[in-house]
Amino acid sequence: MNVTLTVNGEARSVDVAPNTLLVELLRNHLGLSGTHVGCDTSQCGACTVHVNGASVKSCTMLAAQADDAEVTTIEGIGSPERLHPMQAAFRECHALQCGFCTPGMIMSAIDLVNNSPQLDEAAVRHGLEGNICRCTGYHNIVRAVLTGAAEMRSRAS
Amino acid sequence: MSATGIGASVRRVEDVRFITGRGRYTDDMNQPGQVYAAFLRSPYARARIVDVDDAGAMEVEGVLAVLTGRDMAADGLGDLPCGWLVKSKDGSDMRQPPHPPLAVEVCNYVGEPYGVVIAATIAAAREGADAVMTEFEELEAVVSAADATKSTQIYANVPANRSYQWELGDKAATDQAFARAAHVTKLDITNNRLIPNALEPRAAIGVYDASNESFTLYTTSQNPHLARLVLSAFVKLAPEHKLRVVAPDVGGGFGSKIFIYPEETTVAWASRRIGRPVKWTAERSESFLADAHGRDHVTHAELALDAQGHFLGLRVKTIANLGAYLSTFASSVPTFLYGTLLAGQYRTPAIHVEVDGVFTNTAPVDAYRGAGRPEATYVVERIVETAARELKIDPMELRRRNFIQPKDFPYQTPVALVYDTGDYEASLNKALELIDYSGFPARRAASVSRGRKRGIGFSCYIEACGLAPSKLATALGAGVGLYESGEVRVNPTGSVTVFTGSHSHGQGHETTFAQIVSDRLGVPIENVEVVHGDTGRIEFGLGTYGSRSVAVGGSALMKATDKVIAKGKKIAAYMLESEAGNIDFDTGVFSVRASNRSMTFGEVAFAAYVPSNYPLDELEPGLSEKAFYDPQNFTFPAGTHIAEVEIDPDTGVVSIANFVAVDDFGKVINPMIVEGQVHGGIAQGIGQALLEHGIYDETGQLITGSFMDYCMPRADDLPNFTVDTTVTACTHNPLGVKGCGEAGAIAAPAAIMNAITDAIGVKDVAMPATPERVWRACRGK
Numbered sequence: 001m002n003v004t005l006t007v008n009g010e011a012r013s014v015d016v017a018p019n020t021l022l023v024e025l026l027r028n029h030l031g032l033s034g035t036h037v038g039c040d041t042s043q044c045g046a047c048t049v050h051v052n053g054a055s056v057k058s059c060t061m062l063a064a065q066a067d068d069a070e071v072t073t074i075e076g077i078g079s080p081e082r083l084h085p086m087q088a089a090f091r092e093c094h095a096l097q098c099g100f101c102t103p104g105m106i107m108s109a110i111d112l113v114n115n116s117p118q119l120d121e122a123a124v125r126h127g128l129e130g131n132i133c134r135c136t137g138y139h140n141i142v143r144a145v146l147t148g149a150a151e152m153r154s155r156a157s
Numbered sequence: 158m159s160a161t162g163i164g165a166s167v168r169r170v171e172d173v174r175f176i177t178g179r180g181r182y183t184d185d186m187n188q189p190g191q192v193y194a195a196f197l198r199s200p201y202a203r204a205r206i207v208d209v210d211d212a213g214a215m216e217v218e219g220v221l222a223v224l225t226g227r228d229m230a231a232d233g234l235g236d237l238p239c240g241w242l243v244k245s246k247d248g249s250d251m252r253q254p255p256h257p258p259l260a261v262e263v264c265n266y267v268g269e270p271y272g273v274v275i276a277a278t279i280a281a282a283r284e285g286a287d288a289v290m291t292e293f294e295e296l297e298a299v300v301s302a303a304d305a306t307k308s309t310q311i312y313a314n315v316p317a318n319r320s321y322q323w324e325l326g327d328k329a330a331t332d333q334a335f336a337r338a339a340h341v342t343k344l345d346i347t348n349n350r351l352i353p354n355a356l357e358p359r360a361a362i363g364v365y366d367a368s369n370e371s372f373t374l375y376t377t378s379q380n381p382h383l384a385r386l387v388l389s390a391f392v393k394l395a396p397e398h399k400l401r402v403v404a405p406d407v408g409g410g411f412g413s414k415i416f417i418y419p420e421e422t423t424v425a426w427a428s429r430r431i432g433r434p435v436k437w438t439a440e441r442s443e444s445f446l447a448d449a450h451g452r453d454h455v456t457h458a459e460l461a462l463d464a465q466g467h468f469l470g471l472r473v474k475t476i477a478n479l480g481a482y483l484s485t486f487a488s489s490v491p492t493f494l495y496g497t498l499l500a501g502q503y504r505t506p507a508i509h510v511e512v513d514g515v516f517t518n519t520a521p522v523d524a525y526r527g528a529g530r531p532e533a534t535y536v537v538e539r540i541v542e543t544a545a546r547e548l549k550i551d552p553m554e555l556r557r558r559n560f561i562q563p564k565d566f567p568y569q570t571p572v573a574l575v576y577d578t579g580d581y582e583a584s585l586n587k588a589l590e591l592i593d594y595s596g597f598p599a600r601r602a603a604s605v606s607r608g609r610k611r612g613i614g615f616s617c618y619i620e621a622c623g624l625a626p627s628k629l630a631t632a633l634g635a636g637v638g639l640y641e642s643g644e645v646r647v648n649p650t651g652s653v654t655v656f657t658g659s660h661s662h663g664q665g666h667e668t669t670f671a672q673i674v675s676d677r678l679g680v681p682i683e684n685v686e687v688v689h690g691d692t693g694r695i696e697f698g699l700g701t702y703g704s705r706s707v708a709v710g711g712s713a714l715m716k717a718t719d720k721v722i723a724k725g726k727k728i729a730a731y732m733l734e735s736e737a738g739n740i741d742f743d744t745g746v747f748s749v750r751a752s753n754r755s756m757t758f759g760e761v762a763f764a765a766y767v768p769s770n771y772p773l774d775e776l777e778p779g780l781s782e783k784a785f786y787d788p789q790n791f792t793f794p795a796g797t798h799i800a801e802v803e804i805d806p807d808t809g810v811v812s813i814a815n816f817v818a819v820d821d822f823g824k825v826i827n828p829m830i831v832e833g834q835v836h837g838g839i840a841q842g843i844g845q846a847l848l849e850h851g852i853y854d855e856t857g858q859l860i861t862g863s864f865m866d867y868c869m870p871r872a873d874d875l876p877n878f879t880v881d882t883t884v885t886a887c888t889h890n891p892l893g894v895k896g897c898g899e900a901g902a903i904a905a906p907a908a909i910m911n912a913i914t915d916a917i918g919v920k921d922v923a924m925p926a927t928p929e930r931v932w933r934a935c936r937g938k
Binding site: 017019027032033034035036037038039040041043044046073074075078079080083087090091092094096097098099100101102103106121122124125126128129131132133134135136137138139140141142 | 168169171172173174175176177178179180181182184185280354355356357358406407408409411438440441442662663664665829830832833834836837838839840841863864865869870871872873875877878901
C-alpha cells in the first residue's frame with residue numbers, strides 16, 4: 001500500500017506492506033536511522049517521534065496510520081551547525097552516554113516542554129517515565145530538559 | 158590546566174552525532190544483498206532435540222535456508238570457550254560442558270538457539286522460524302542454584318552440577334579467629350539475578366567475501382579484538398588475518414557485550430554458507446532470554462569481632478549460579494573478582510571464602526557492571542552494618558576502628574590483593590558532611606511524626622579495576638593477557654590520529670583520550686581524532702570492561718605519546734643543532750634549553766614526513782608510535798556512598814530522600830564524564846536494590862522477559878544524586894587514575910539495603926526491596 005506523508009518538512013510517498021510500523025518506514029524505507037528501536041513492547045521510548053506535533057512511540061503505530069501526517073524525527077529538529085535548544089542542552093549537561101535512547105529522549109522532552117506551562121524536576125521525571133535510559137541515571141537528563149526548556153521559552157518569547 | 162586538557166570537563170566530541178541522529182549503530186548499517194536471520198530457540202529449560210522439520214519453513218516465500226547446529230558442526234566450527242580456567246580447592250580443573258554455538262543434541266535453557274532461518278526479509282525469516290516444526294523430548298530441569306548440587310545431573314561430565322568448588326584465604330587462621338571472638342555476626346543474603354538491558358539490543362551483520370575468503374563481522378561488541386581472537390582460535394571460523402570485527406557505535410554494554418555469543422558467531426558463519434551478508438538484530442525478548450545475566454549469588458557470611466569491635470575474621474560461603482554454560486568470563490566473576498575483594502576497606506586479618514559455581518538450566522551468567530565486586534561489597538558492607546547494630550556501636554565508628562589507614566599502604570590483604578593507596582576516612586568524612594549526618598536524627602523524627610519510617614545506610618566499598626597484570630592474571634587462569642595497546646599517529650600537518658584497543662560504548666573515550674593526547678602533545682583537541690572498535694584499523698586490544706580503559710588504555714597512550722615526544726626531541730635537536738638531551742618539550746613547543754631556539758610540534762611533524770633537513774642515517778622518517786601497557790597492579794577505587802530513605806509503612810513504597818557518593822578515583826581526566834559514570838552506576842545499583850529481578854519459574858521459564866515484567870529504573874524512580882570525590886593518586890600508572898565505571902553499581906545496593914533495614918529495624922529484606930517485601934517487613938511478615 002502507498003503512504004503519503006510529510007517527514008521533516010519533505011513530502012514523501014512510500015510503498016509499504018500493510019503491517020509496516022511507522023518506525024520501520026522511517027528506518028528502513030527512508031533511511032532515517034536516528035530513530036531507534038530498543039524494545040518490542042512500546043516501553044522504552046527510543047523510537048519516539050512527533051506526529052502532527054505530538055510525541056508518539058513510532059513502534060506502536062502503523063505506517064498507514066501516518067498517512068497524510070506530518071512526522072518529525074530527530075534528524076528534523078536541528079543539525080550539527082544549528083542545534084535545537086534541547087539538543088544543545090543535552091550536550092551541555094552531559095545528558096547522554098551511549099546515545100541510543102537520546103533521540104527518543106530529546107523528542108519526548110520537546111513535547112513535554114511544549115505541553116507543560118511550568119516544569120520542575122518532579123514534572124520532568126514524571127513526564128519522561130516513558131523513556132528508558134540505562135546509562136545516565138537520569139540526573140543529567142533532568143538537568144538538560146530544564147535547561148533546554150528555559151532556552152526554548154526564552155526563544156519563543 | 159587548559160580548558161581542554163587533563164582535568165577539564167570538556168563537552169563530549171561524540172555527542173554531536175548522537176544528539177542529531179547521526180550515530181552509526183550496527184542495526185543502522187546495511188550491506189548490499191543482505192539477508193536476515195531469525196533464530197530457532199528452545200521453548201524448554203532442558204529438552205532433547207528429537208527432530209527439526211524445516212519443510213514448512215522452506216515453503217515460506219523468501220526463506221533461503223534453515224541451518225542447525227549439525228550444519229555448523231559439519232563445517233568444522235568449534236565450541237564457544239570460557240576464557241578463564243578456575244581450579245577447585247582440590248586442585249582439579251573446573252568442569253565445563255561443551256557449548257556449541259547452536260545446540261546440537263540438547264537445549265539447556267529457554268531461549269537457547271539451536272538453529273537459524275535465513276530469508277530475504279526479516280518478516281520471512283520470522284515466519285519461516287514459526288513454520289519450523291521441532292520435536293523436543295522435555296527433560297527434568299534444574300532451576301534453583303541453591304539446590305543445584307542435589308538435583309538432577311544436567312551434564313554427564315559435571316557431577317553434582319558443580320563447575321568448581323573454589324576457595325581463597327587461610328581457613329585454619331580464620332577458624333582460629335572465630336574461636337577467640339567475643340562476638341560473631343551471621344548473615345544470610347542473596348544477590349538477585351539481574352538482566353543487563355543495554356538499551357541497544359545486540360546485533361550483527363556477517364559479510365563473507367569469497368574473492369579473498371575473508372569475513373567482516375559488524376557487531377555490538379565491547380571488545381572486537383577479543384571476538385576476533387575467540388572466533389579464530391577456538392571457533393575456527395577463519396584465521397585472524399581473514400577476519401575483521403567492527404564494533405561501531407555501541408549502545409551500552411555493562412558487560413553484556415563482552416562475550417562471544419552464539420548469534421554473532423552464527424551470522425558470520427551463515428554469510429559464507431549462504432553467500433550473502435546476513436543480518437540479525439535482537440528483539441528485546443531475545444535480549445532477556447539470551448544475553449548473559451548478572452549476579453545471582455546465595456551467601457552465608459560470618460564476621461568475628463573482639464570485645465572492642467575489631468574484626469578478627471570473615472568467613473563466607475557462596476553458591477554462584479553460572480547458568481547453563483560457562484560464558485566467556487563467567488568462571489572468574491564469582492571467584493577472582495569476588496573473593497579477592499572481601500577485605501573491603503578493613504584490616505580483617507583472616508578471611509576464608511568458598512564458592513560453589515553451579516550450573517542450572519537458565520541463561521548463562523557472566524560479568525555485569527561491577528562483576529563480582531558488587532557481590533563482595535554487598536556481603537562486607539551488609540555484615541559490617543549488621544555487626545554494628547548488634548554491638549550497638551555507631552556504624553561509622555565501627556568502620557573507623559577497622560579501616561586500613563593511609564600509613565598502612567601498600568597493604569597486603571589476606572585475600573591476595575595488594576592495595577597501593579587510599580584514604581578511606583577522607584571519603585567517609587566528606588560523605589557524612591554532604592548528607593548532613595548530624596541532622597539525621599531530626600529528619601528521622603520528622604518522618605516518624607508523619608507516620609513514615611526513615612533510615613540511613615552506608616557502603617564503604619572498594620573495587621579492583623584496571624584489569625590486570627597479565628602475568629598475575631594468566632597465572633590465575635586467564636586465557637588472555639590483559640594489557641592494552643595504543644597508537645599515536647602524528648600526521649604530516651601536525652594533526653593526530655589516536656588508535657586505542659579499548660572501546661567506547663557510552664564512556665566518552667573519543668573525548669577523554671583526546672584530552673590526554675592533546676594535553677601531552679600541546680595539540681588543540683579538535684586536531685586529535687580517536688579511533689576505536691575496528692580490528693582492521695587497530696593493531697590489537699582487549700576492549701573495555703572492569704573500569705580499565707583509562708587506567709590501562711590511557712596509560713598505553715601515555716607511553717606512545719612519550720615515544721612521540723622522545724622522537725620529536727631527536728628531530729628538533731638535529732634541526733636546532735643541539736642534543737636531544739638538551740631539548741625541552743612543553744605545550745607543543747620543542748626548545749633548546751636555556752636558549753631562544755625552538756620549533757613547534759607541527760614543524761617537527763612536518764619535518765618527520767618531509768625529511769629534507771633530517772638525520773636520516775640515525776632516524777626513520779615519520780612520527781607514529783605504538784605502545785602496549787601492561788599494568789603493574791590492579792587499581793583500587795574506593796569511597797563511601799550513603800543512602801537516606803523514607804518508607805511509607807502503609808504501602809511499602811521506599812523513596813530515596815538523599816543519595817551521596819564520595820569516590821576516590823585517583824586523578825580525574827574529565828570530571829563531567831566521571832560524574833556521569835557515577836550517576837549511571839548508582840542508578841543500576843538502586844535498580845538492583847529496589848526494582849530489578851530476573852526470575853525463572855520452577856520449570857525454568859523466564860517470567861521477567863520484557864520491560865513490562867522486568868522493572869527498569871525510570872526517571873521517576875530515582876532522585877538526584879550528590880556526587881563528589883577525594884583523591885589519592887594511583888601509584889603505579891602514569892596518569893595516577895583508578896577507574897570510575899562501576900563504583901555506583903558496586904556501592905549503591907548495600908547503602909540502600911542498609912538504609913531500608915535501618916528504617917524498618919529488621920536484619921534483612923531481600924533485594925529487590927519491592928513495596929510488597931517492604932510492606933511485609935514493616936509488619937514482621
